[in-house]
Amino acid sequence: MKRQHDPLRLDVAAFTGDGAQLAGRWPGASLPRLAESQNPPQDVALAEVDWAVQGERRAVTGGEAELWLALQVQAPVWLTCQRCLQPYALPLVLDRRLRFVRGEAQAEALDAETEDDVLALSRSMDLRELVEDELLLALPIVPRHSVCPQPLPMAVEADPLPEGEAERPNPFAALQWLKRVKPDGER
Numbered sequence: 001m002k003r004q005h006d007p008l009r010l011d012v013a014a015f016t017g018d019g020a021q022l023a024g025r026w027p028g029a030s031l032p033r034l035a036e037s038q039n040p041p042q043d044v045a046l047a048e049v050d051w052a053v054q055g056e057r058r059a060v061t062g063g064e065a066e067l068w069l070a071l072q073v074q075a076p077v078w079l080t081c082q083r084c085l086q087p088y089a090l091p092l093v094l095d096r097r098l099r100f101v102r103g104e105a106q107a108e109a110l111d112a113e114t115e116d117d118v119l120a121l122s123r124s125m126d127l128r129e130l131v132e133d134e135l136l137l138a139l140p141i142v143p144r145h146s147v148c149p150q151p152l153p154m155a156v157e158a159d160p161l162p163e164g165e166a167e168r169p170n171p172f173a174a175l176q177w178l179k180r181v182k183p184d185g186e187r
């Protein structure tokens, strides 16, 4: 069953300026990109996504106030273990502080020089997309159980040579070449 979900538009400047807060819960299927990157067991529904945002306006002496958004998200996601190839649930828990500044240029410059995530302030922002972006960024590159629940199939356990290994020059071949060029070499 597909349902259309309206974007949750947030006026970031007003929201952060007021120190407003908002929280909610979305069905897992309402975040399509996150849903696509999941692989739940058969007949298991995607878990719901719990979220909360809190705006903050930090006064700066002699300057423009800083606008911040604290974002907390909890979402168990179903991934495929890359070792045993079975689905497993990973509880994603995010606690992010995002700073908003005027203009892409300033956002990029600040983002590069500070630890904080800096975004350009836009008139309105789709909160659902922001939450989904942050969740996608938090997914492990190589998902796997810390301990696989089942014995590994042989093919996986065999741990084949990484790709490109065969292309490395044979060290003995290189040695032969050295000997030919410098027959009196010490090595």
Ligand SMILES: [Zn+2]
Binding pocket: 081, 082, 083, 084, 085, 086, 144, 145, 147, 148, 149
């Ligand atoms: Zn596993």
